[in-house]
Amino acid sequence: MAATLLSLDNDVFRAFATYATVVVVKTMLMSGITAVTRFKNKAFINPEDAASMKDKDGKPLKPFTHQDVERVRRCHLNDLENVIPFVLIGLLYVTTNPSLSTALLHFRIFAAARILHTFAYLIPLPQPSRAMLFMAGLLATLSMAYNVFSKGLL
Amino acid sequence: MAATLLSLDNDVFRAFATYATVVVVKTMLMSGITAVTRFKNKAFINPEDAASMKDKDGKPLKPFTHQDVERVRRCHLNDLENVIPFVLIGLLYVTTNPSLSTALLHFRIFAAARILHTFAYLIPLPQPSRAMLFMAGLLATLSMAYNVFSKGLL
Amino acid sequence: MAATLLSLDNDVFRAFATYATVVVVKTMLMSGITAVTRFKNKAFINPEDAASMKDKDGKPLKPFTHQDVERVRRCHLNDLENVIPFVLIGLLYVTTNPSLSTALLHFRIFAAARILHTFAYLIPLPQPSRAMLFMAGLLATLSMAYNVFSKGLL
Numbered sequence: 001m002a003a004t005l006l007s008l009d010n011d012v013f014r015a016f017a018t019y020a021t022v023v024v025v026k027t028m029l030m031s032g033i034t035a036v037t038r039f040k041n042k043a044f045i046n047p048e049d050a051a052s053m054k055d056k057d058g059k060p061l062k063p064f065t066h067q068d069v070e071r072v073r074r075c076h077l078n079d080l081e082n083v084i085p086f087v088l089i090g091l092l093y094v095t096t097n098p099s100l101s102t103a104l105l106h107f108r109i110f111a112a113a114r115i116l117h118t119f120a121y122l123i124p125l126p127q128p129s130r131a132m133l134f135m136a137g138l139l140a141t142l143s144m145a146y147n148v149f150s151k152g153l154l
Numbered sequence: 155m156a157a158t159l160l161s162l163d164n165d166v167f168r169a170f171a172t173y174a175t176v177v178v179v180k181t182m183l184m185s186g187i188t189a190v191t192r193f194k195n196k197a198f199i200n201p202e203d204a205a206s207m208k209d210k211d212g213k214p215l216k217p218f219t220h221q222d223v224e225r226v227r228r229c230h231l232n233d234l235e236n237v238i239p240f241v242l243i244g245l246l247y248v249t250t251n252p253s254l255s256t257a258l259l260h261f262r263i264f265a266a267a268r269i270l271h272t273f274a275y276l277i278p279l280p281q282p283s284r285a286m287l288f289m290a291g292l293l294a295t296l297s298m299a300y301n302v303f304s305k306g307l308l
Numbered sequence: 309m310a311a312t313l314l315s316l317d318n319d320v321f322r323a324f325a326t327y328a329t330v331v332v333v334k335t336m337l338m339s340g341i342t343a344v345t346r347f348k349n350k351a352f353i354n355p356e357d358a359a360s361m362k363d364k365d366g367k368p369l370k371p372f373t374h375q376d377v378e379r380v381r382r383c384h385l386n387d388l389e390n391v392i393p394f395v396l397i398g399l400l401y402v403t404t405n406p407s408l409s410t411a412l413l414h415f416r417i418f419a420a421a422r423i424l425h426t427f428a429y430l431i432p433l434p435q436p437s438r439a440m441l442f443m444a445g446l447l448a449t450l451s452m453a454y455n456v457f458s459k460g461l462l
Contacts (some may be wrong), residue, residue, distance in 0.1 A: 004158035004312035008403050017400045018460030021453050022431055024393045028446065031389060045382070048432050074199070080234060080388060082183060085178045087396050088241050091220050092171045110200050124202050138182065151162055152172030158312035192429050228353070234338060234388060239332045242395050246325045249316050292336065299329050305316055306326030 005095050012103045016094050017049070019107035020087045023114055027083045030076035033122070034069065041066040075121040079114065086110050086141045093144035096151050106140045113137040159249050159304040166257045173261035174241045177268055184230035188223065188278070196221040198278045220224050233268065240295045242262050243307070247298035250305050260294045267291040322358035322409045324402050327415035328395045331422055335391045341430070342377065349374040383429040386418050387422065390442070394418050394449045401452035404459050414448045421445040 008014050037043075043066030044050040048063040090107070113136035120130040162168050188192070191197075197220030198204040206213040266289035274284040316322050346353075351374030352358040358369040398415070421444035428438040 004161060004314065004418050006158065006314050006403065007312060008159055013403070014460060017403065017456050019201050021397060021400060021456045021460065025450070028389070028393050028449065031446070046204055046379070046432070049435060056343050071200070076389065077231075079386075080392075081182070081230065084234075084392055084396070085182050088178055088238070089175060091399075092175060093246075095160065095167070095171065095354055124200070127203060134185075138185070139184065141177070141323075147178050148171050148175045152168060152175070158315060160312065160314055160401060225354070231385075235336070235384065238388070239336050239394055241394070242332055243329060245399075246329060249314065249321070249325065278354065281360050288339075294340070295336065296333070297331050302325050302329045306322060306329070 005097055006091070007014065008095070012098060013094050015100065015104055015107055016090055019049070019088060019111050021061050021113050023083045024087060026115060026118065027079040030079060030118075034072045034076065037066075037069045037072050041068055052154050054137060063149050071124075072122065075118060076133075078121070079118075082137050082141070083114060086114075086137070086144075089145045092148045094149050098147065106144055110137050110140040113140065159251055160245070164248070165246050165254050166252060169258055169261055170244055171252065173265045174244060175229045177231055177237045177265055178241060180269060181230070181233040181273065184226060184233060188226045188230065189262075191220075191223045191226050197223045225278075226276065229272060232275070232288070235271075236295070237268060238289070240268075240305055243299045243302065247282050250301050252301065259261075264291050264294040267294065272276050312332055313389055313405055314399070318402070319408050320406060321402050323408065323412055328398060329342050331391045331419050334426065335384070335387040338380060338387060340428075341386065342380045345374075345377045347382050349376055351377045359418060366402060379432075380430065383426060386429070386442075387426075390445050390449070391422060394422075394445070394452075396451050397453045397456065400456045404455050406455065414452055418445050418448040421448070 003012075006013055008017065038049075042053060042055065042061055044061060044065055045052065045063050045065060047063050050063040051059045055061055064078055065079065088122070094105070113133045115135040119125065119128060124130065158164075160167055162171065191204075194207065196207060196215055197218055198207065198215060199217050199219060201262070202219050204217040207215045209215055246258070267287045271284060271291065273279070273289040274287055278284065311416040313440055314408075316319055316325065350361060350369055351372055352361065352369065353371050355363040355371050361369045363369055378417065392407060401409070401414070421441045425438060426443065427433065432438065
């Protein structure tokens with residue numbers, strides 16, 4: 001059996017590890033943005049969280065949902081739906097031994113599209129900016145999936 | 155240290171890469187089904203998405219949730235909850251060097267169960283068809299997890 | 309190219325495989341807790357699920373959401389948002405060849421924090437216990453991400 005391609009000695013893997021870490025950490029950051037948005041709007045969903053805060057009359061808060069919080073939550077879920085497939089398919093893609101330039105093209109398009117997608121979702125920017133950035137990320141992942149599949153065994 | 159098992163030279167890994175790609179792409183497809191269902195029912199959740207569409211009287215749409223869209227969303231989330239653990243545990247399982255026939259049995263049961271689960275959820279088929287397909291996928295993943303765990307180090 | 313670090317011959321990988329399996333299986337367990345909580349409260353969200361059950365007057369149930377079910381669902385989603393990044397970043401972290409003791413420290417803090425987080429969420433324990441356990445898990449993953457990033461290639 002051959003030496004591994006899943007090693008930091010392989011430039012493609014090292015690039016993958018870096019971009020995968022960037023987009024996963026970006027996804028985790030959404031938890032922080034959710035928390036900040038909850039505090040800003042005093043919009044807590046768990047009764048025990050709301051009860052530990054006071055409103056302006058000094059009374060305990062009641063749990064409720066706020067549209068700004070829900071927007072951040074949707075953006076976070078959209079990240080989970082797209083970033084995790086990218087990392088899983090990307091790892092398999094590295095084992096197909098792609099050229100560094102082709103691999104970097106996929107990783108960079110995906111990472112740039114998802115970072116801009118977050119801004120497009122949260123600002124929000126007028127459509128179809130968000131939809132197009134979503135598609136760019138999706139196509140980068142599907143292109144890697146096609147490469148894995150073409151080497152596959154069913 | 156040994157040669158890697160996480161290589162396309164290893165038939166078990168090549169099979170894993172194929173089935174993992176199939177189920178991850180199937181999960182990503184749910185985004186497309188969500189979009190189609192939103193357009194069909196004019197049910198957009200983001201105000202900026204709704205406002206860019208017109209109702210039959212030519213007025214901008216208001217955001218609302220539609221039960222058909224919510225069904226697709228639940229199916230997508232159910233995929234995330236099951237397909238991603240399969241891929242993560244499956245990758246670790248490959249490193250336990252299982253026989254190709256045993257590994258294929260796990261991968262094929264899981265992939266078939268999740269593809270049929272999607273039809274059972276979206277048509278929908280009467281229960282307990284969806285519950286049983288869910289269980290089949292879960293048990294395939296848990297069986298692989300047991301194999302990893304039995305080789306483990308705490 | 310070097311021998312692989314992603315092998316059960318490598319103690320760090322063997323430890324990773326074990327802890328990753330523990331936290332992923334714990335996450336999958338939330339599906340079971342959701343199902344039990346739905347039956348206990350007769351709170352089914354899919355109309356075909358509700359219709360197959362009877363209320364105390366012998367009439368088919370109507371779908372509705374129950375706060376206990378929603379709490380378990382939020383806990384499950386919180387797991388997906390944190391456990392999956394841990395496993396993805398953790399796998400990349402293993403390829404940086406950390407010492408076994410440092411790696412075990414990360415894996416054990418994360419696993420303990422997430423298991424306790426589940427109890428804190430479901431009982432529920434008074435805040436800030438849940439928030440602090442959430443932060444402990446997040447910091448363990450971010451510390452591994454920093455290690456990967458410092459070896460990276462952009």
